[in-house]
Amino acid sequence: MDPTSAVTTALRERSPLVQCLTNYVSMDLAANVLSAAGASPAMVHDPHESADMAALADAVCVNIGTPSPSWADGMRLAAERAQVDATPWVLDPVAVGATAYRRELVVDLLQLRPTVVRGNAGEVLALAGAVGGSRGVDSLAASHDAHDAAALVAREHGCVVVVSGEVDVVTDGDRTLHVVGGHRWMPMITALGCSSSALVAAACAVVDDPLDAAAGAMGLLAAAGTSAAAVAQGPASLRVALVDRLADPDGLELVGRVRPVPA
Ligand SMILES: Nc1ncnc2c1ncn2[C@@H]1O[C@H](COP(=O)(O)OP(=O)(O)OP(=O)(O)O)[C@@H](O)[C@H]1O
Numbered sequence: 290m291d292p293t294s295a296v297t298t299a300l301r302e303r304s305p306l307v308q309c310l311t312n313y314v315s316m317d318l319a320a321n322v323l324s325a326a327g328a329s330p331a332m333v334h335d336p337h338e339s340a341d342m343a344a345l346a347d348a349v350c351v352n353i354g355t356p357s358p359s360w361a362d363g364m365r366l367a368a369e370r371a372q373v374d375a376t377p378w379v380l381d382p383v384a385v386g387a388t389a390y391r392r393e394l395v396v397d398l399l400q401l402r403p404t405v406v407r408g409n410a411g412e413v414l415a416l417a418g419a420v421g422g423s424r425g426v427d428s429l430a431a432s433h434d435a436h437d438a439a440a441l442v443a444r445e446h447g448c449v450v451v452v453s454g455e456v457d458v459v460t461d462g463d464r465t466l467h468v469v470g471g472h473r474w475m476p477m478i479t480a481l482g483c484s485s486s487a488l489v490a491a492a493c494a495v496v497d498d499p500l501d502a503a504a505g506a507m508g509l510l511a512a513a514g515t516s517a518a519a520v521a522q523g524p525a526s527l528r529v530a531l532v533d534r535l536a537d538p539d540g541l542e543l544v545g546r547v548r549p550v551p552a
């Protein structure tokens with residue numbers, strides 16, 4: 290079955306519980322994207338309870354966008370619990386190239402074996418050791434510039450890597466997929482990338498192969514974005530229409546978004 294259709298159907302049938310430890314900017318949009326797509330979001334990050342919630346969750350999304358020592362503890366504890374329970378978890382390394390604090394936190398979290406790392410091109414280039422690919426949380430590079438970096442990071446950490454962009458790149462270091470669609474206003478919706486990471490986590494709870502799960506989740510977002518853009522006037526109305534389209538996927542062009550890249 291086409292991965293985008295598989296993810297779209299399975300999310301609605303199984304409604305996975307997705308714990309998000311995500312930044313202040315993204316909490317509202319990520320929760321609404323998850324709910325509209327059929328998942329059940331729980332934004333739980335405090336170290337007093339993050340591991341207990343991870344034990345209940347079907348998937349966990351750890352996003353370092355607005356870190357602090359207490360949040361970092363909550364992230365480590367939740368990711369540790371997920372690793373022990375073999376619960377899929379996604380790492381979103383927001384602005385990892387910007388500060389030493391973020392780099393050190395990401396080094397720690399990568400040791401806990403995320404199932405998927407999802408970032409923009411600048412973030413994935415930074416994970417591979419390159420400098421200058423970002424300005425704060427925004428990428429200065431295109432996803433195709435991060436093909437090799439993504440494969441390198443995937444092989445080094447034994448995970449799937451998703452690079453978002455005009456064409457999303459999804460790789461396990463061996464197989465690579467492209468995801469097409471979306472709209473040029475999508476990167477202007479702040480925290481839509483964070484929300485895509487949460488959707489990838491949800492997909493990993495309901496589709497066994499993390500490569501197909503990640504690509505299918507990005508395909509669903511791309512299909513909803515393309516369709517929503519037909520009724521939107523700009524990024525703000527696209528944000529609203531996109532959540533509406535996720536909640537009513539009938540009529541979305543799901544099939545064919547995910548395309549294999551010859552090795
Ligand atoms: N030029 C584009 N055309 C179509 N879709 C795009 C384009 N750029 C990004 N997207 C889509 O927008 C969504 C967000 O990706 P983006 O790369 O902006 O994430 P990000 O930089 O991590 O965002 P944030 O940090 O604000 O959460 C993804 O679903 C991606 O596929």
Ligand SMILES: Cc1ncsc1CCO
Pocket residue numbers: 312314315354355383426479480483
């Ligand atoms: C704008 C911003 N700043 C920290 S996290 C975040 C959300 C997009 O990554």
Ligand SMILES: [Mg+2]
Pocket residue numbers: 383384408409426482483
């Ligand atoms: Mg981001």
